[in-house]
Each structure stands twice: as structure tokens, then as C-alpha cells.
Amino acid sequence: MLKPLVIAVVVGAVAGGLWCMPGPAPQVQRSTGIGYDRIGAARCGAPTKTTVDLARDAVLIVRAHVLTERAVRASGLIWSEWELDVTETWKGDLPDPPLLVREPGGKIGHVEMRVSAGVRYRVGDEVVAFIVKDALGQWRTAGMTQGQWRVADGRAMRATDRGRSTSVAALRRAVQITNEEGR
Amino acid sequence: MNARVRPYLVVLVAALTALSVRAYLPIWSGGPTTPTPNTWPSGASVNYAVNDQVGTQVIFQAGSLVVPAIDTAVARLGVLSGLTFINQGQTPITDPAQDGTNLLTWADTPANQALLGGGLGITTVWFTNGVITEFDVVGNGSPNSPAPGQGFFFSTLGTPGWFDVDGFVMHEAGHGIGMDHSALFNASMYPFQFAGTLKTRLPAADDDAGVGAIYAQNTGTGSVAGTVQRTGGGTVAGAHVFLVDAVTGRTRQGGFTIGAGTFTIDGIAPGIYRVYVEPVDGPFGPANFSAAWWNGVTIDNTFQTAALGGVASPTVLKVAAGATNSVGTINVNGPAPTRNMVQVFYLSTPTPLVNPVSTLEQPAPYAAWFGIFGTGVDQGPDSAFTFLGPFPDITGPSTWATSNPGFDDRIFPLSIPAETPSGSYVLQWDDPTTGELVVFPGCLEVLPPATPRAYTAPYGPGCPGSTGPVTLTGTGTPSLGNAAFSVTLAGQLGGQLAYFVLCALPDHLQVGPGCFASVDWMTSFFDLTAIALPTGGGGMLTVPFPVPNDPALAGTDIYAQVLVSDPMTPAGYALSNALALHFE
Numbered sequence: 101m102l103k104p105l106v107i108a109v110v111v112g113a114v115a116g117g118l119w120c121m122p123g124p125a126p127q128v129q130r131s132t133g134i135g136y137d138r139i140g141a142a143r144c145g146a147p148t149k150t151t152v153d154l155a156r157d158a159v160l161i162v163r164a165h166v167l168t169e170r171a172v173r174a175s176g177l178i179w180s181e182w183e184l185d186v187t188e189t190w191k192g193d194l195p196d197p198p199l200l201v202r203e204p205g206g207k208i209g210h211v212e213m214r215v216s217a218g219v220r221y222r223v224g225d226e227v228v229a230f231i232v233k234d235a236l237g238q239w240r241t242a243g244m245t246q247g248q249w250r251v252a253d254g255r256a257m258r259a260t261d262r263g264r265s266t267s268v269a270a271l272r273r274a275v276q277i278t279n280e281e282g283r
Numbered sequence: 284m285n286a287r288v289r290p291y292l293v294v295l296v297a298a299l300t301a302l303s304v305r306a307y308l309p310i311w312s313g314g315p316t317t318p319t320p321n322t323w324p325s326g327a328s329v330n331y332a333v334n335d336q337v338g339t340q341v342i343f344q345a346g347s348l349v350v351p352a353i354d355t356a357v358a359r360l361g362v363l364s365g366l367t368f369i370n371q372g373q374t375p376i377t378d379p380a381q382d383g384t385n386l387l388t389w390a391d392t393p394a395n396q397a398l399l400g401g402g403l404g405i406t407t408v409w410f411t412n413g414v415i416t417e418f419d420v421v422g423n424g425s426p427n428s429p430a431p432g433q434g435f436f437f438s439t440l441g442t443p444g445w446f447d448v449d450g451f452v453m454h455e456a457g458h459g460i461g462m463d464h465s466a467l468f469n470a471s472m473y474p475f476q477f478a479g480t481l482k483t484r485l486p487a488a489d490d491d492a493g494v495g496a497i498y499a500q501n502t503g504t505g506s507v508a509g510t511v512q513r514t515g516g517g518t519v520a521g522a523h524v525f526l527v528d529a530v531t532g533r534t535r536q537g538g539f540t541i542g543a544g545t546f547t548i549d550g551i552a553p554g555i556y557r558v559y560v561e562p563v564d565g566p567f568g569p570a571n572f573s574a575a576w577w578n579g580v581t582i583d584n585t586f587q588t589a590a591l592g593g594v595a596s597p598t599v600l601k602v603a604a605g606a607t608n609s610v611g612t613i614n615v616n617g618p619a620p621t622r623n624m625v626q627v628f629y630l631s632t633p634t635p636l637v638n639p640v641s642t643l644e645q646p647a648p649y650a651a652w653f654g655i656f657g658t659g660v661d662q663g664p665d666s667a668f669t670f671l672g673p674f675p676d677i678t679g680p681s682t683w684a685t686s687n688p689g690f691d692d693r694i695f696p697l698s699i700p701a702e703t704p705s706g707s708y709v710l711q712w713d714d715p716t717t718g719e720l721v722v723f724p725g726c727l728e729v730l731p732p733a734t735p736r737a738y739t740a741p742y743g744p745g746c747p748g749s750t751g752p753v754t755l756t757g758t759g760t761p762s763l764g765n766a767a768f769s770v771t772l773a774g775q776l777g778g779q780l781a782y783f784v785l786c787a788l789p790d791h792l793q794v795g796p797g798c799f800a801s802v803d804w805m806t807s808f809f810d811l812t813a814i815a816l817p818t819g820g821g822g823m824l825t826v827p828f829p830v831p832n833d834p835a836l837a838g839t840d841i842y843a844q845v846l847v848s849d850p851m852t853p854a855g856y857a858l859s860n861a862l863a864l865h866f867e
């Protein structure tokens with residue numbers, strides 16, 4: 101019977117927190133060889149990844165406070181740019197400050213550009229940010245909304261977490277384990 | 284009887300408050316309580332250009348007609364919005380920019396990959412002071428994104444495993460004219476697309492109403508407005524509020540509460556509805572609700588699904604054309620749900636998880652195997668899972684219920700009867716083990732059959748006579764030219780007088796203690812004529828209802844209910860259930 105195998109794969113795939121995607125698509129990937137993104141995909145936004153996958157993807161993982169926000173024009177678009185004041189570096193080599201994370205969309209004067217998906221930061225928030233360099237060399241949030249945890253009272257939560265927070269310590273441990281595996 | 288009922292109608296109409304009608308949630312500017320839509324100018328011509336030249340990379344299924352599919356999709360949005368879309372042909376432009384060209388591109392460039400972040404697609408929308416000036420749609424044309432060797436593939440042929448160009452453009456260009464995401468699974472603006480499905484080509488009632496609201500194209504429709512708040516507590520923002528047709532059980536429009544906990548849902552066809560509120564706790568989640576990122580709406584999704592009037596017996600609300608029905612406050616309560624349905628799958632064979640498809644695209648009648656995935660779905664009795672309304676239902680015991688860490692599943696046989704009207708249905712899970720109610724609106728889409736089909740649908744409680752309930756049923760279907768169609772009244776009230784009422788609209792109007800008129804007597808087609816019920820045969824009366832072969836009747840609905848005199852009841856009468864007759 102196919103079923104036990106399928107369930108085992110599904111369980112493995114979701115253990116890291118596969119909840120913002122609607123569905124058990126990964127089992128299709130393993131049982132038929134068709135990638136889950138070929139079955140169902142976020143129309144506007146990044147495919148779902150586990151925390152472990154996000155940690156592997158990220159070149160920089162930091163705990164930081166969001167200091168400032170401004171809108172800039174780059175590559176024909178408007179981007180929002182946030183300066184992160186890093187208090188802990190969990191992965192990667194921190195570049196010389198300021199660390200500026202960009203996401204598409206923003207407003208300059210009366211002209212505004214919006215995108216149909218994406219993540220934004222709020223000045224004053226404390227965050228754990230999983231950061232990648234995009235194809236244009238900009239610092240970006242890994243997996244869009246999946247790579248940004250807002251921190252409050254020692255707990256971290258993402259927009260994709262369905263209201264369930266994780267302790268910052270546990271998140272940090274998960275990143276450390278992934279770092280050690282990668283060596 | 285008219286004299287007794289109509290005063291109630293007058294009171295109800297007078298009670299309708301004239302709130303200012305706001306739009307369904309668009310891509311809006313302003314703070315969490317002040318949504319201002321961004322739109323193209325009314326009636327504008329919107330030129331667009333296409334770059335589907337992806338070289339030797341195979342991202343389009345051979346034989347696909349990409350540009351005609353794009354043209355079809357935007358033309359559909361044009362019909363809904365009153366905008367005129369004009370194809371300017373192919374363009375060498377590869378990347379979005381504020382350059383005056385509304386672009387649809389699949390070019391595999393660094394700039395596009397930076398924007399996509401591994402996603403299927405993304406749309407940039409430019410606006411100034413509420414007026415959209417440009418949009419650009421990017422489809423992911425890289426064979427190595429989201430992962431090396433695992434790109435997306437597009438088709439216009441309904442190819443299994445390939446994403447439909449038309450449905451994709453309906454969604455992305457929907458953003459381009461100012462629409463935000465919908466939390467209804469069946470809507471084109473739902474934030475997830477499934478490979479191989481075609482249904483998002485067609486706008487759902489939700490898409491239709493949403494576009495119509497921001498472009499002032501909704502005519503002959505009504506609105507529902509209210510506030511969601513915690514019992515004895517504060518208002519709830521970011522809640523999904525949606526309507527279910529009380530006659531057929533089909534889901535209709537939805538919307539969200541904004542910063543003050545208020546919602547307005549526009550573009551509602553006149554009829555009777557139930558109003559549900561659910562938390563955005565997945566599959567549509569806070570990450571998909573743009574107003575949380577852009578407009579400062581703080582989402583509260585830690586409450587249980589609720590309904591206007593309570594989930595045990597939701598209020599049936601009549602929506603009239605041109606009126607805004609203010610429903611006041613809908614109360615919700617914590618704690619955060621521990622149950623959730625996050626996906627359904629349809630299986631072509633009874634072997635679980637072989638050939639699953641994530642949306643069912645079949646006209647009725649159809650039988651399928653039907654899998655539910657989510658938290659705790661393996662728990663509790665089969666009877667806890669039902670589809671709202673009289674048509675599709677789970678027809679037998681589940682064949683599989685598996686508990687997994689964080690990811691449970693259950694598989695049922697599902698039946699979609701021949702009479703099932705096309706549209707989208709709501710799965711409800713009323714879990715007695717936790718007392719939680721969970722809904723999955725729009726998770727079952729029934730396509731229109733090749734030939735439209737007539738149906739009857741019983742609805743409404745009526746009120747019993749001294750001998751028990753009075754039932755009204757149809758025999759056969761009200762197909763044009765069906766001389767054999769009839770309706771039958773049964774209720775053990777032989778010798779009493781029956782008044783058949785046929786109306787253009789349904790209603791839900793309390794006319795006495797526990798007694799509801801389910802047809803809108805203000806829209807009755809003729810004056811009442813009394814028919815004496817036979818004294819034998821239990822007082823059962825069958826009335827022939829030969830359906831004329833008149834094409835003008837096709838697609839229309841009539842709502843029937845029967846009042847039977849019954850001096851032994853306090854009101855002096857009984858009311859049958861109502862019966863919707865849909866002619867085709």
C-alpha cells in the first residue's frame with residue numbers, strides 16, 4: 101500500500117513547520133516524482149519551506165531591532181529598505197554596518213508601488229531575520245514572510261505560524277544544529 | 284394573509300440602515316480603519332504588452348496559445364470592471380519598471396528572479412493618489428526556480444501538473460486592477476494556485492463582487508455590514524467574514540474586518556444568506572492578508588469560527604437590492620482553534636492518495652473520494668463532517684482516518700447529486716470532541732454541466748400545523764417543457780384550505796412564534812387562491828405544475844411556499860417548508 105510511505109513522507113516534511121502552504125503536496129512529490137510546486141503553489145509568494153530549509157538557505161541569520169525605514173528606487177522599481185541594528189548573529193559573517201534589508205514596494209512622494217506578496221518590517225520591532233542575497237545582490241528575507249520572526253517576551257512568531265510562537269532560544273538552537281550539520 | 288404578513292415587511296425595510304457602502308477589500312491605501320481603494324480611472328483603456336519569449340527553456344506546454352489565453356483573462360476582468368484592455372503585442376521589455384508599459388512577462392532575468400523569490404508569480408502595481416497608473420505581471424520562467432531543475436510549467440491546455448495561464452493571469456491581472464486576495468478557496472483571487480486546474484479562469488461571485496465594488500459595477504445588489512468583536516471584549520480585525528446562500532448552501536462573497544473590527548460586503552445578489560466568521564489561520568493566513576503588511580491591520584486569528592446568530596442556528600438574513608443590511612455585532616470567542624482543515628483532495632479511485640487532485644472540476648452528478656487534511660481531522664465521528672446545503676454530501680463512513688504529528692487525514696466517499704447547482708460549497712466540521720466548529724468555504728467547486736440543469740431545493744423551517752410539519756416537495760425537475768412536473772403537499776390537514784404562494788425572491792421573515800415566511804410575499808406573482816385539501820389520503824395534495832417550454836424562463840428561479848389554514852394552531856395556520864424551483 102502506498103499510504104504508509106506517503107504518510108511518513110508527509111510527517112517528515114511538516115515536522116519543521118510546513119503550515120502556510122495549503123496541503124499535503126509534498127507526498128505527491130515523493131510518490132510520483134512531481135514537485136509539490138507543480139501541484140499547488142503560492143501564486144504570489146515564495147514556496148513553503150521548513151525552518152531547517154530556510155536556515156540552510158540563509159547566508160545571514162540575525163536577531164536585531166528595526167531602526168529605520170525608507171523607500172529607494174532601484175532596478176526600475178521602488179523598494180523599501182530597513183536598517184537592522186543587529187544584537188546577535190546566528191549565522192554568517194555580518195557585513196560592515198549598516199545592514200540594510202530590502203523588499204519590493206514602497207512610496208516616494210505621491211508615487212507608490214505595491215507588490216502582491218512580500219514581507220515588510222516595522223520600525224521599533226525586534227526580529228529574527230533569515231537573510232539571503234537576491235539575484236541583484238540585495239539583502240532580502242529568506243522565503244519572504246517565512247524568514248521573518250517578530251520577537252516579543254522571548255518568543256518568536258511569523259505570519260505563517262498560525263498564531264503559534266516559538267521560544268527564541270529554541271529557534272536559535274535549531275539554527276545552531278543546522279549550522280553544525282552544514283560543516 | 285397578505286394583510287397579516289406585509290406589515291412585518293414594511294417594518295423590516297424601514298429598519299435597514301443606509302450605511303455608506305465601502306468596497307470589498309482592495310489593494311488599499313490608508314491606515315487600518317480607513318481603506319481607500321486604488322483603481323484605474325472609470326472606463327479607462329488599459330494597454331498591455333506580452334513577453335512570453337522564453338527561448339529554448341520549456342516552461343510552456345507545447346501547443347499552448349499563451350497570448351490568446353492572456354487576452355481572454357484580461358477581457359473577463361474588463362467585463363467585470365468596465366475597463367477596456369488592449370493588447371499592444373509582443374514587447375522586448377523583460378522586467379517590470381515604471382515605464383508606461385503594462386507588462387506580462389515570463390522572462391528569466393536576475394531582476395525578475397529577485398522579485399519572485401522563488402514564487403510562481405508576482406505583480407507590481409503603481410498608483411498615485413488612489414489612481415492606478417501601471418501594473419506588471421511576472422510569471423516565473425526559470426527552470427531552476429524555486430529549486431534547481433524544479434521550475435514551474437505553464438499551459439493553456441489544462442495539462443495535469445502544469446499551471447493554467449488563463450487562471451494565473453486572472454489572478455495577477457486582478458491585482459493589476461486593484462484587487463487584493465480573497466480567503467475563499469474557489470475565488471480567482473485566492474492566493475494559492477493549483478496545477479492542472481482551470482476553475483480560476485472563471486471569476487467566483489466573490490471576484491465579481493469585489494471588482495464590481497471598486498469599479499461601481501454592482502447593480503441590483505445589496506450589502507451586508509457589521510462588526511466582529513469578542514464577547515465582552517474588543518473588536519477583532521483581520522477576521523474572514525463570508526456569506527452562504529441559505530437556499531442552496533453555496534458560498535458567495537467574503538470580506539475581512541479591518542482595524543475597527545468592521546466589515547462591509549458588497550455586490551450581493553438579492554436572496555437569503557447566513558453570515559460566518561472564521562479566523563485566518565490557514566490555509567489563508569496572515570501572510571496572505573496584505574493589509575496586515577501595508578495598512579497596519581493587526582490580525583486576531585485566535586478565536587473560534589462563529590456565525591451571525593450563533594453556529595447552532597445561524598440567522599438567515601434577507602439581502603435586498605440597493606440596501607445595506609447592518610447586522611450589528613457578531614460575537615466571537617477564544618481560545619485559538621485547535622482544529623483546522625487546511626486542504627482537501629479529490630481522488631479518482633477509492634485507493635487513497637492515488638491520483639489526488641486538489642480541486643474537483645466535474646459537473647454533477649459525480650461521485651468522488653474525498654480527502655481532508657489538517658489538524659485533528661482523524662478525530663471524532665464521521666457525522667461531524669457535512670457540506671452545507673441540500674446537495675453535495677459525504678455519503679458514508681470514512682474509509683481512512685490517520686493521525687500524524689501535526690498532519691492528520693481522513694478520506695470519505697463524496698456524492699454530488701445530479702440536481703446540484705454549479706458553484707462552490709462549504710465543508711463544515713462540527714467536532715463534538717472539542718466543541719469546535721471549523722469551516723472550509725469554497726473547497727468544493729461544482730462546474731456547470733454542458734447543458735444547464737433544472738433543480739428544486741427545499742429550504743426554510745415553515746411552521747408546523749396541529750398534526751405536525753407540512754412538507755412541500757417537487758416530483759421531477761422544472762425543466763422547460765416538462766409537463767409532468769408537480770409539487771406535493773403533505774401534512775395531515777385534510778379539509779383545510781391551502782394557499783400556494785409563488786414569489787420571485789426568497790425571504791426569512793418571522794410571522795409568528797417559531798413561524799417563518801420563506802418567500803418574499805412582496806414579490807408574489809398572483810393573488811392567493813385557496814385550494815381545499817382532500818379529506819382522504821392524509822390530506823396529501825399533488826398539484827400538476829406543467830412547465831411551459833418558454834426560453835424566457837431559462838435560468839430563472841421561483842420560490843414556493845404553502846400556507847394551510849389550521850384553526851388548532853395559535854396562529855390559525857401552518858406554513859410548509861419553501862421550495863426553490865430553478866428552471867432550465
Ligand SMILES: [Zn+2]
Pocket residue numbers: 143144216454455458464474
Ligand atoms: Zn496574489
